[in-house]
Amino acid sequence: MEKKKIIEFKGIRKVFPGVVALKGFDLAIYEKEILGLVGENGAGKSTLMKIMTGNYQPDGGQFLLRGQPIVLGGSMEAIEHGIGMVFQEGSILPNLTVTENLFLCHEKEFSKGWFISESAMVAEARKALEENGLDINPTTLCGNLSPAQRQMVEITRLLWLSRLYRHENPILILDEPTTVLLEKEIKTLFEILNRIKEHATVILISHRLEEIIENSDRIVVLKDGDYVTEMPGKAADIFKIEQLMVGRDMVEGYYRRNEQVDPTDTVVLEVKDLAIESILEPISFTLHKGEILALVGLIGSGKEELVKCLGGSMQATQGSIYRNGKRISIKQPKHAIAHAIGYIPIDRRIEGLATDLDIADNINMLVYKKLKSRGFINKRKERDNANHWMGVVKVKATSHRMKCGNLSGGNQQKVVLGKWLSADAEILIVDHPTRGIDVGAKDEIYHHIRQLAKQGKSMIIMCDTLEEDIGLCNRMLILKDGKKVNEVSCPPDAKPAPTDIIESIV
Amino acid sequence: MKTKNSRSLENISTLRSKVSASAVGKLYHSIPISGQIISLGIVALIFSLGTNGQFLHISNIMTVLGLSAIPMILCLAVHQVIILGAMDLSLEGIVAITAVSAGLLLKNSVTANDVGLWIIPIVMLIGGLAGLVNGLLNTKLRMPSFISTLGMSWTLFGVAIMISKGSSIPLRDLRFQKVIISEFLGIPTVFILAILLGLVLYIMQNKTKLGKHMYAIGGNEILAKQAGVKVDRIKISIFGLTGMIYGLAGLLLVARLNSSAARYGNNLLFPAMTAVAVGGVSLSGGVGGALNAVIGTIIVVALNNGLVLMQINPYMQSAVNGIVLISAVALTIDRNKIGIIK
Numbered sequence: 001m002e003k004k005k006i007i008e009f010k011g012i013r014k015v016f017p018g019v020v021a022l023k024g025f026d027l028a029i030y031e032k033e034i035l036g037l038v039g040e041n042g043a044g045k046s047t048l049m050k051i052m053t054g055n056y057q058p059d060g061g062q063f064l065l066r067g068q069p070i071v072l073g074g075s076m077e078a079i080e081h082g083i084g085m086v087f088q089e090g091s092i093l094p095n096l097t098v099t100e101n102l103f104l105c106h107e108k109e110f111s112k113g114w115f116i117s118e119s120a121m122v123a124e125a126r127k128a129l130e131e132n133g134l135d136i137n138p139t140t141l142c143g144n145l146s147p148a149q150r151q152m153v154e155i156t157r158l159l160w161l162s163r164l165y166r167h168e169n170p171i172l173i174l175d176e177p178t179t180v181l182l183e184k185e186i187k188t189l190f191e192i193l194n195r196i197k198e199h200a201t202v203i204l205i206s207h208r209l210e211e212i213i214e215n216s217d218r219i220v221v222l223k224d225g226d227y228v229t230e231m232p233g234k235a236a237d238i239f240k241i242e243q244l245m246v247g248r249d250m251v252e253g254y255y256r257r258n259e260q261v262d263p264t265d266t267v268v269l270e271v272k273d274l275a276i277e278s279i280l281e282p283i284s285f286t287l288h289k290g291e292i293l294a295l296v297g298l299i300g301s302g303k304e305e306l307v308k309c310l311g312g313s314m315q316a317t318q319g320s321i322y323r324n325g326k327r328i329s330i331k332q333p334k335h336a337i338a339h340a341i342g343y344i345p346i347d348r349r350i351e352g353l354a355t356d357l358d359i360a361d362n363i364n365m366l367v368y369k370k371l372k373s374r375g376f377i378n379k380r381k382e383r384d385n386a387n388h389w390m391g392v393v394k395v396k397a398t399s400h401r402m403k404c405g406n407l408s409g410g411n412q413q414k415v416v417l418g419k420w421l422s423a424d425a426e427i428l429i430v431d432h433p434t435r436g437i438d439v440g441a442k443d444e445i446y447h448h449i450r451q452l453a454k455q456g457k458s459m460i461i462m463c464d465t466l467e468e469d470i471g472l473c474n475r476m477l478i479l480k481d482g483k484k485v486n487e488v489s490c491p492p493d494a495k496p497a498p499t500d501i502i503e504s505i506v
Numbered sequence: 507m508k509t510k511n512s513r514s515l516e517n518i519s520t521l522r523s524k525v526s527a528s529a530v531g532k533l534y535h536s537i538p539i540s541g542q543i544i545s546l547g548i549v550a551l552i553f554s555l556g557t558n559g560q561f562l563h564i565s566n567i568m569t570v571l572g573l574s575a576i577p578m579i580l581c582l583a584v585h586q587v588i589i590l591g592a593m594d595l596s597l598e599g600i601v602a603i604t605a606v607s608a609g610l611l612l613k614n615s616v617t618a619n620d621v622g623l624w625i626i627p628i629v630m631l632i633g634g635l636a637g638l639v640n641g642l643l644n645t646k647l648r649m650p651s652f653i654s655t656l657g658m659s660w661t662l663f664g665v666a667i668m669i670s671k672g673s674s675i676p677l678r679d680l681r682f683q684k685v686i687i688s689e690f691l692g693i694p695t696v697f698i699l700a701i702l703l704g705l706v707l708y709i710m711q712n713k714t715k716l717g718k719h720m721y722a723i724g725g726n727e728i729l730a731k732q733a734g735v736k737v738d739r740i741k742i743s744i745f746g747l748t749g750m751i752y753g754l755a756g757l758l759l760v761a762r763l764n765s766s767a768a769r770y771g772n773n774l775l776f777p778a779m780t781a782v783a784v785g786g787v788s789l790s791g792g793v794g795g796a797l798n799a800v801i802g803t804i805i806v807v808a809l810n811n812g813l814v815l816m817q818i819n820p821y822m823q824s825a826v827n828g829i830v831l832i833s834a835v836a837l838t839i840d841r842n843k844i845g846i847i848k
Contacts, residue, residue, distance in 0.1 A: 076734045091732055093725035095792035096718075104722055105734035107715045115713040 003030040006066060006169055006201055007052070013060035014047050014225075021047040024061055025227035027220065031169045034193060034202045036216030036233060038209065040245050040465060044225040045205050049173055052203075053085045054078040082167030084158030088176045092150045094143030099125040101142050102157045106164065128160045129153075132192060148185035151177060152192070159196065172196065173203045178211060179299060190215045207299065209238050210506060221245060238506060239499050242466075255471025256443070259450040260492040263291030263474055267325070268458050269341075269427055271310075274319030279305050280482045282319060287427065292449065292459045294473035294490075296466065297505060302482040303462060307429045310460070311343035312336040337366060342425030344416050346432040352416040355405035359397055360386035362404055362415050366423035389418035393448060410441025417448060428452070430461045434468065446472065466498045466505075478504045542786055542801040549805060553812030561812055572694035574807035576758055578800060579700050580774055581781040582707055583751035585799040586744050588782055589711075591724045591791025592644060593652035597778060599659030600636045600749055602666035602771035604629040604756030609675035609766025612682070616675050629753035636662060637749020641742030651745075659775075666768035674767035682761030696758060701800070703751070708796040720744060724792030780827060781806045783834035790839050806830070 005028045013024040022044045029035055039045050050056040051063060054072030062069050065081060072078045075085065092101050099121050103110065110120045125138035134152050142150055155172065162170030174193075178186045193202050193215065206212050212219060216233035221244045228244050266289040273282040280302035287293055295303040308314035310321070312333040320327055323339050330336050336343065345351035353362055363386045364371060371381040386400040393414040397407060404415055413433060420428060433449070434442045449459065449472060463469045469476060470490055478486040478501065486504045488496055534540045553561040560566060580597060587594040608629055613620040621628060636658060643654040677683075688695045711717035719740050722730040731737045755774075760766040785802020787794030809830065813823045 075732060091729045093722055093729055093792075095725040096721060100718055100721070104718070104730070107718055111715070115709075116715065116718070118713070 003032065005029070005064075006031045006171060008064040008067075009048075009061065010064070011061035012048070012051065012058050012063060014044075014051065014056060015059050021225050022051075022058070023224070023226045027227055029171070029201060029203065030218075031201060032197055032199070033217045034197055034204060034215055034233070036204045036206070036212035036219040037222065038206075038212055038219060038241060038245060039222035043222040043245070045222055046175070047225075048222070049085065049175065049203075049205065052078065052083055052171070052173060054083075079158070079161050080165050082162040082165060082170040083173070084161065084170065085173040085175065086151060086154045086158070086177060088179065090147070090150055090154065090180075092142045092145075092153055095141065097139050097141055098129070098136055098145070098153055099138040101153055102128065102138075102160060106161070109164070128156050132156050132159065133195065134192075146185070147180040148182070148189065151181070151189070155192070155196070159200070162200075169200055171201045171203065173205070175205045176207065177204070178206060178208060186211070209241055213238060213241075239502060242498070242502055255468065256446045256450045257471055257492045257495070259447070259454070260292075260474065261290060261450075261454050262491075263288040263453075263458075264456070268323070269310075270322040270325075272320050272322065274306070274309060274316045274321065276302070276305050276309065276314070277317045280316075283479075283484045284319075285477055285484070285487075287458050287460065289458055290453050290456045291475065292453055292461060292473045294469040294476040295460060295462050295479065296469050296476050296501065297479035300481070301479040301505075303479050304431075306479070307343070307431065307460060307462065310336065310341060311429055313343075337423065337425075340424055340426040341429065342420035342423065342427070343429045344413075344420065344431060344433065346435060353404050353412055355412075356403065358401045358403050359390060359395060359407075359415055360400040363389050363400075363418045363422050365419055385422060389422045390415075392421065393418045394444065408441070410444065413441075413445060414448070421452075426457060428457060428459045430459055432462060432464055435464055466501060470495050470498060470501065476501070480505060539786065539797050539801050542784070542798065542805065545784070546801065546805050546808065549808050549812060553808075553815065556812070557815045561815055566811070566815070568689075568692065568694060570804070570808050570811050571697040573811065574803050575694060575696040575700040576755055576762075577774070577777045577781060577807060578697075578803040579703060579751060579755045579758065580778040581785070581799045581803045582700070582704055582796060583748045583755070584778050585782045585785070585787045585794065585796070586707065586720070587651070587748050588787055588789060589720050589724045589791060589794065590741055590744055591727065592741065592745075593650075593789075594640060594655045594745065594748055595652060595775060596636065596640055596655040596658040596662070596749070597752055597775045598771040598773075599662030599666070600633050600752040600771075601756040601759065601774060602768040603636065603662040604632050604753040605760050605766045605770040606666040606670040606675070606768050607632055608757045608760045609670065609677065612677055612760075613679040614675050614677050614766075620679070622679075625757060626754075629757045630750040631753070633753025633756065634746045634750040637746040637752070638742060640749065641745030644745065645738040645741050663768060663771065666771070670766070670768050672768070674765050676765045677760070680764065682757075683764045686758060686762045696762075699758075704796045704800045707799075711795045716740065716743070721792050726792075776827070776831075777803075777806055777810075780831040780834065783831055783838060786838055788838045789835055793838070 007029040009025070009027045011024045011026065012022055014022040037045050047056060051058050054074045054077050057071065064070065070081065072081065078084070093104070096104070102125050103121055107116050110117050110124070122138050129136050129138060132152065132155065134156065136145065136149055136153065142153065145153065158172055159170060177189060181189060196202060204212060204216060213233055213236045218230060219233050219236055219241065220230045221228040221241060223245060267286045268289050269287040272284050274280070275282040283306065295306065297303045305314055309316045310330065312330045312335050315331065321330060322328065328339050330339070333343070360382055364382055367385065368377055371377050371385055373381065383400060390397070390400060395411050395414045395418065397411065404412060407415065430449070433445050452459065461469065461472060463472065473490050476488050476490055477484055478488065488501065490496060537543065550562060584594050584597060608625055610617050611619045611621045611628060612625055640651065640655050640658055643649045644651040686696050690698055711720065719730070719735045722733065722735050723737055723740060727737055756771070759770045763770070781802035782799060783789065783802070784805050785794065785798035785800070787798045787802070810823065810827070813826060
């Protein structure tokens, strides 16, 4: 049976300063289907979503909804046209009841004159929740619901709204819906989505490919702002999709592989049976001087929590850490700093960098003790230290007094690096060093990482893509569901193939 | 009926979890301000023991109710802005300017004016305009409300001193004072007035779209905007409404004392804020309502009345009030929502 097109993109194009986010491709979305949309970060998934919800306007091409070209002015207008999005972080107000959240801004449907009929609202809420098979009391405060229940309330709200605006086949967009859910809740979510599919279109964005494959009717692969291919769900091959998403084979010399050095035998960090209750099972590994160790695993594998324990922002429940053979305890970030362990976080704008301060302030942040003369901070020493490290990491800026908020992503990342180098960090934990950085700057970051290794710094890295991990590291630890499942050596001349690694990750 | 005020208790979850699911526990949960009622009970118990029952004598209870009327009106005003998650410190300035205006426009011994009952809409208009400016500074100029309203307070206080030439203005119209000191069925009329205002605000908060949207903004302004709440318009109206109520309170103060001066506004902000916090209106916004403001004020006034009856050193009383404010805020504020404490 031929399905009706509900949304059609024709030559859809979106350009941001310096980046072409969508390169002008065609894509059709049908009624009553679950569409899985996959692609790496920056492939254009979220740009496409934001066009559908009216947050972005396309720069070229056509966006047809139910066969009509349409321009949407914002998420409210999108909802009026039957397109609703469930955001990763959620949009439920915790201090309102389920009922109040469901009908926020549509209270007039239940009004008699000036006053709202609470009982009519609760009755309608109960009905709407039951229709979706949800057992949630409409008078509970949303702050008391589980993340899964809140998500269900959001979905119920969107479906109720599309009925209010009399749309036969609403479009529901879910952005990484399963990241906050437990295994059992994920199952329930997909049961509900499959039921909703009977009268709606569901668009699913997720990094968990196995979920997409299991639940989508059709999978569309995007890459670098372009449509790559599509395939029916269920039968799709996860390795094939992974390859399509990445697109390129491993190019010789990429990731500055020729600059890779062999680590020395000195163990600078040893982790013994470190565990976090219900997140990470006891894990042991060593890190050598000059080594780049990649931690590989999906979200929920425990790798994020593991590095947080090393950086001091989280506490392990058991196990021990040895630095140069001596047992140390890291209870707070300052303890990690004292043991020369630096943490370069994934979101440099939030955790890594004070964007309101200038470059010098950021680079000197950890070393003001060294910049004192006669008890006070010396302006000249401050400037010299900043300029020295700016030169080392090659920050492109007009002066050391430039505000970090005005720097490009790549330069910001270099400032963070400079800060840790200036603090004599021996071990660097680098969390997604190249996220949101353009290709040229990426190469420079790779160069720095290689240089640091050559100087004897040790690094634990977690990258955006598996290729990057393989390309950069000397050795990789593979984690899955809180367990170390494999350890793979990655010498420059014999890098493992991504497909071999994926098997142990998934 | 489930009301907004039940939210105030969510934050005191530790206290809540200690109350078992027994019949007492059920009763506790079914009354939205049960925690505050217990606090009032404790205050009453301590002071009636300390004063040999004098504290709970009917004449003293009526005194407390009468004394709490104007602070209650002020607390009902300011708590509206706090529900939005904003702050309004312009109370003293707006009360000063409206008090002085009332003094100069009613029949008085300095000017030849006599606007009579028209003074009621006039003071509400003056207060409302000042409140509108507060709202505009917050929404359109995007200024933190606690600092812009503080500036507003000092500006208006200065203007009030200037137009009153720094002196008090005796009134010659006794009608207002008569109403203020009168009693209805033994209850001070001014207290009944405050309760009526509380009732109107309670209905607005629980039964109208404006009320629902106020709480949405207090919960999370960005998400509320996303859902289609007209955030700016609602914030400006609430700031305006709050200003109008301040104006009314200014007039009542003048009427009670039968004279007017700019300094009548002084020292009114602190009890109002303490009452807000003690009543369980969260300073982080979105939690608590008119019922909380009413009970909060009664607790604060009863506490001060008890301290006076027990002849506690007045400096000690000030310290007690400060500690009460800090403890109340510590119990009701939602730290997750504030993120970085500035």
